[in-house]
Amino acid sequence: MTVAAIGYLRIEAQDNAAWMEFGTQVLGLMEAPREDSAGARFLRMDAHPFRFMVESGTSDRLVATGLEYRNQGDWRAVCDALAGAGHSFSAGSAEEAERRCVSGYISLQDPSGNTIELYYGRKLDYVPFNSPVGVQRFVTGDEYTGDTGFGHAVLPAAQTEDTIAFYTDLIGLAVCDDLYPPIPDSRVIFMHADNPRQHSLALYNQPHPAGVVHMMVEVDTLDEVGLALERVKQAGLPLLATLGRHVNDNMCSFYVLAPGGIAVEYGYDGLLVDWDNYTPTVSTEGDLWGHEYSFPGVND
Numbered sequence: 001m002t003v004a005a006i007g008y009l010r011i012e013a014q015d016n017a018a019w020m021e022f023g024t025q026v027l028g029l030m031e032a033p034r035e036d037s038a039g040a041r042f043l044r045m046d047a048h049p050f051r052f053m054v055e056s057g058t059s060d061r062l063v064a065t066g067l068e069y070r071n072q073g074d075w076r077a078v079c080d081a082l083a084g085a086g087h088s089f090s091a092g093s094a095e096e097a098e099r100r101c102v103s104g105y106i107s108l109q110d111p112s113g114n115t116i117e118l119y120y121g122r123k124l125d126y127v128p129f130n131s132p133v134g135v136q137r138f139v140t141g142d143e144y145t146g147d148t149g150f151g152h153a154v155l156p157a158a159q160t161e162d163t164i165a166f167y168t169d170l171i172g173l174a175v176c177d178d179l180y181p182p183i184p185d186s187r188v189i190f191m192h193a194d195n196p197r198q199h200s201l202a203l204y205n206q207p208h209p210a211g212v213v214h215m216m217v218e219v220d221t222l223d224e225v226g227l228a229l230e231r232v233k234q235a236g237l238p239l240l241a242t243l244g245r246h247v248n249d250n251m252c253s254f255y256v257l258a259p260g261g262i263a264v265e266y267g268y269d270g271l272l273v274d275w276d277n278y279t280p281t282v283s284t285e286g287d288l289w290g291h292e293y294s295f296p297g298v299n300d
């Protein structure tokens with residue numbers, strides 16, 4: 001396994017000002033002022049120059065998921081393995097790498113059509129995190145765990161088996177839980193990177209118009225989750241799932257719909273795993289309690 005962490009997301013929003021307002025005033029992320037030729041705006045949560053790039057566009061969707069490798073050697077080995085297996089990819093230009101604050105990257109699509117960017121050498125600027133709404137800290141790792149990434153993302157994967165094989169055989173993730181929730185024809189495959197976060201990327205076995213089933217950010221305490229829930233209510237945003245606790249990563253969280261329609265999970269208490277002593281699980285329940293789902297227009 002070689003993926004170190006899930007590093008960043010690129011998000012397209014029809015109204016990127018509304019997304020930035022949501023990111024800063026509801027989630028509590030910090031805007032990172034950066035010049036961008038395409039007018040993108042950036043959100044940070046830790047020492048990384050940004051974790052979310054919010055681009056203006058004609059749709060509301062996930063554009064790309066950035067996966068980090070520990071060094072150029074690991075990254076090059078994955079590039080060689082992809083080429084050897086007949087996967088085409090495009091190498092990012094120096095200018096595009098600079099835009100992502102990475103030393104080098106390639107871009108390609110997984111077998112279900114999700115765009116991923118594989119990179120090494122993130123350029124950190126160490127600007128102190130200062131949340132506009134007082135969030136103390138987002139959980140992205142510490143001196144004991146190393147970088148555990150921004151959280152996690154669940155990607156649609158209609159070509160399920162091919163996509164699992166792609167991520168586990170070539171990209172360098174490993175399956176930690178195979179969930180068959182009590183919903184007909186529904187399956188979620190959870191994968192971890194080479195850090196203790198229980199899952200960094202998951203695959204859902206059906207298509208999704210937003211290109212992402214949900215993305216997740218993690219804070220330190222239940223109080224931070226409760227305060228975020230109050231900000232969601234104040235902003236009048238639809239709650240997709242009430243407070244609850246997941247089985248596999250133990251995350252205590254709620255789900256909110258961001259402007260434009262990307263679901264964001266906001267939680268705390270995520271499990272950290274010692275992978276040397278872990279047996280991948282097959283689950284038949286997603287939640288210990290709570291997480292009552294309500295999709296606008298469906299359950300109204």
Ligand SMILES: [Fe+2]
Pocket residue numbers: 152214216265
């Ligand atoms: Fe999640």
